[in-house]
Amino acid sequence: MPSIRDRRTQIARAFTEPRLAIMLALGFSSGLPFLLVFGTLSAWLREAGVSRTEIGMLSWVALAYSLKFIWAPAIDRIDLPVLARLLGRRRAWMLAAQLLVAVGLAGLAIADPAHFLLGTVAMALLVAFAGATQDVAIDGWRIDAAPTEEQGMLSAVYQLGYRLALICSGAGALYLAEFVDWRTAYFAMAAMTLVGIIATLLAPVARPADRAGAPAPAVRPGFSFASAVLEPFTELVRRKGTLVVLILAMISIYRLPDFVSGIMANPLYIDLGFSKSEIASVSKLYGVWIGILGAFAGGIAIARAGLMPCLVVGGIAGAASNLMFAWLATAGHRLDLLTLSISLDNFASGFAGTALIAYMSGLTSPAMAATQYALLSSLYALPGKFVGGLSGVMVDQFGYPTFFVLTALVGVPVAVLSLLIWRFDRESAQTGRRPVEAEETEPLKERSAPA
Secondary structure: OOOHHHHHHHHHHHHOOHHHHHHHHHHHHHHHHHHHOOHHHHHHHHHOOOOHHHHHHHHHHHHHHHHOOOOHHHHHHOOOOOHHHHHOHHHHHHHHHHHHHHHHHHHHHHHOOOOOHHHHHHHHHHHHHHHHHHHHHHHHHHHHHOOHHHHHHHHHHHHHHHHHHHHHHHHHHHHHHHHOOHHHHHHHHHHHOHHHHHHHHHOOOOOOHHHHOOOOOOOOOOOOHHHHHHHHHHHHHHHHOOHHHHHHHHHHHHOHHHHHHHHHHHHHHHHOOOOHHHHHHHHHHHHHHHHHHHHHHHHHHHHHHOHHHHHHHHHHHHHHOHHHHHHHHHHOOOHHHHHHHHHHHHHHHHHHHHHHHHHHHHHOOHHHHHHHHHHHHHHHHHHHHHHHOOHHHHHHHHOHHHHHHHHHOOHHHHHHHHHHHHHHHHHHHHOOOOOHHHOOOOOOOOOOOOO
């Protein structure tokens, strides 16, 4: 056993490790595009006079983040011409994606939804696709860059960089739009991609051989959709039996209220007369830290009370918090009520997100954890984003208060399904099968944007 002094020396050495600085910058680069095609963009669209129905449908561009598992195998196996020879496979894909993000953000600034909505849609699609591709490449570099025992530190630093980017692309972009204009805000965000580009060029080449003594993966002719997707799914079905139906149903609707309401949150604030600086300060700056607090609270609660109770509580709280937005929509322009709504919603969202990620991680098999987790995370995000595309239609049809009440009611089936799964898991544990709570968990990677 190493002495306390030795462990302190190792920790101090870890914080001076150049890869951590690279990882912080890459985490920032990964988080930068997300809000710029989701929450922040919806505020610009609403201010430009775009209808809520169109804003809801335009949110579908963010589906790229949920569908990235489709082209991830290609990124894992194919070398980009010229760039791969100069930078290595991982860094080549990272640089190409970052350059496309920069081009797309500059294109959004030039298009301007008030004058060229079609161009805005095209550029948003480019940013979303490039951002999702960058995520895959950065994850691959991170995994290859360090042995397993160092992955925790890299992941923590990555999360910090990602959250800082959310503040920049949320609060920062809204402040610039308020005091200058939207075009300047998006040009500034395009310039911020230099953080990731410089980090990519400075990053060392990382190969699996650095970690396990194995050669880097090559293009495998035997790769197929069946081996990549169907086999991990059928393994889960074999292991969980008929219970998998309830599990998949619960996962698919667990974060539905958060995804659907998140799209209409910024249009609500604009329609109620809140300034962009007020939205930035309360929702995109203060709200992000409250969400982080909720996520940590969820982790502590799981450690003390167990996973399944927290899963039930998180599902109910995450949906019920939407009632605050119904109240806000009825009350009108009240900064105190906006702050309270953001506080409760983001804390509940962070808590629920931690519980769901822990549960999904525990469902995976060690032999195919990455693929199964990618499939489960896509399942929890896809329904919300598909339905979210119709959120504007619902608001135009029923109004904001009714819309947010309807999204809150999703908490009822979530609670019922969670309780049923909890009951079956307890019965399985009593008969000798390994309970979900005993499975190992992994940290949160894809989060929905704070409201």
